[in-house]
Amino acid sequence: STMLKLDKILSIFLAVAIVVALGFIIYLEVTPKEDEKFTEFYILSTDGKAQNYPRQAISGEPVEIVLGVINHEYQTASYQVKIKIDDNEVKEINIDVLNNGERWENKISFIPQTVAKRQKVDFYLYKNDKDEPYLKEPLRLYINVISP
Numbered sequence: 001s002t003m004l005k006l007d008k009i010l011s012i013f014l015a016v017a018i019v020v021a022l023g024f025i026i027y028l029e030v031t032p033k034e035d036e037k038f039t040e041f042y043i044l045s046t047d048g049k050a051q052n053y054p055r056q057a058i059s060g061e062p063v064e065i066v067l068g069v070i071n072h073e074y075q076t077a078s079y080q081v082k083i084k085i086d087d088n089e090v091k092e093i094n095i096d097v098l099n100n101g102e103r104w105e106n107k108i109s110f111i112p113q114t115v116a117k118r119q120k121v122d123f124y125l126y127k128n129d130k131d132e133p134y135l136k137e138p139l140r141l142y143i144n145v146i147s148p
Contacts, residue, residue: 039077040070041125043139046107056144062109063143069105069125071098080126083110084138086119112145119143 044066045052057063069079079095091110098104112119122138 037073039073039079039125039127039134040068041123041135041139042068043123043141044068053141054143056146057112058148059113059115059145060111060148062111063121064107064109065141067093067106067108067123068103069095069098070103071100074100076100077127078129079104079134080129082124082126082133084122084124085110085112086114086116087122112143115145115147117144119145 042050043053044050045054046064046066048066054063054065067081069081071077071079076097076099078097081093081095082089083091083093090112091108093108095104110121112121119142121141121143123140124133124138125135126132127134
């Protein structure tokens, strides 16, 4: 009957539509969106949360945090992080080469030397040994540094 024929045609059409849609999804996954190249850069407290950052430190003693970088550049890239306290560089961390989609996350420490309230601790990300920071704005913490 005509209804059965129509049903069959609709079923075939639906099957083809699903295959086409899947093909489109796979194509989207495989083809990089050029404008969405970026690097994730973050700091966490030592318990792995984006809160409870160290607020107080003792001068001359290490402050620990977790630093993370994820490459979404669709190519390999090497990274460095420079840590500055009140605009003075106190540490440089070499992250080496990350492949696209690769994550680097490690506990790092820095040592504040000067006793002062609300010292700004800036984390600058550099890519591929460039002189200018990859991200203009650093990640920033404020800590009160007290004497031992």
